Amino acid sequence: MSLRHAILTALLERPSSGFDLARRFDRSIGYFWSATHQSIYRELATLEREGLIESLPQPPSRGKRKLYEVRLAGRSALVAWLGQYEEPERSRDALLVRLRAASVVGAGPLVEQMRLHREAHEERRAEYLEIAERDFSDPHPDASAQIQHLILLAGVGLETYWMTWLSDAIELLSEVDRSGHAEDQ
């Protein structure tokens, strides 16, 4: 149920088309809730059917921009959702599952994969820092900007965390590799 509320949030800030939303997701809400254009279009259709958003009147045709804006019912639904408590989800990380498998059948090419993951996290971190500098360097930000900055910093911190953990992991796996393989246990 998060995608629809992410969409409502984005549309409240600025009426947009599905295509716009897809692009905006890639560099803001998408840090913590990525979405493909297909899922966005589907959710937009559902939201409109339910009367939470409406498309600005334009001749509807396939290749034409279709702008949506949030109706009052949509804003209420968002506020209501904001009030619902959800337990924190357990994270799902295929790399950790691979590492767990490596503890049984040997690391194989996993160390190299971890190096690539570390690079990916480095790049993502750099990207976030760039955005932070560009969009949140105002010395007297309003409340909204402060919160958005905080969210971005959550991303920076997470990427940093994985970078350091991966470095430790790579080091340990390399040592283990040198001094007898896991398979031999």
Add this chain to the structure above:
Amino acid sequence: MSLRHAILTALLERPSSGFDLARRFDRSIGYFWSATHQSIYRELATLEREGLIESLPQPPSRGKRKLYEVRLAGRSALVAWLGQYEEPERSRDALLVRLRAASVVGAGPLVEQMRLHREAHEERRAEYLEIAERDFSDPHPDASAQIQHLILLAGVGLETYWMTWLSDAIELLSEVDRSGHAEDQ
């Protein structure tokens, strides 16, 4: 595709029933890939149909334990999967989506939710530390134990990270609340 490989890993360590796996997942692989008993039973059935695992011959009946073990093809499939590179997934966190919404419609009861999340992360962290002390205090662990310890420490670090970030976030949101609401922007 991670669940099946998590299951193969667990079964390689010890032939188990679906019920066993569900319990073992709760306190090991489940740190990074949780699974309900329903999904485990379904995947076990699929794996058996595909010939990657086999059930030990016993009169199959509904309320009776059904032990599975991994066949050679299953081990090969696991090793093959281990060699496949996957990009790191973007994390999905409904709380961050809520916070993003709060930057538009105001924080409302979100601070209290964040306190509860912080508590949940504290508890999970304590749980992991307990397991670490109980299972990984051997001064000369073998390679497999070292890797499993490393995975557990990834969990500890993540929980710690979210605890500190949430503390910062709660503090900022409280300040923002005191000095004029986000809604008023």
Add this chain to the structure above:
DNA sequence: ATTTACATGTAAGGGGTTACATGATTTG
């Protein structure tokens, strides 16, 4: 004998991904 814990499943539905289809607009 009944309750509780153990154990295995089925069914429906939600939400997401990948692949594919199609039209409109801009640029060389």
Add this chain to the structure above:
DNA sequence: CAAATCATGTAACCCCTTACATGTAAAT
């Protein structure tokens, strides 16, 4: 006018979750 880019959608499938159904074994 051809190609690239912008833009909206459909269809099939995958994996997971929630709710429900059912049977066995141990404890009181």
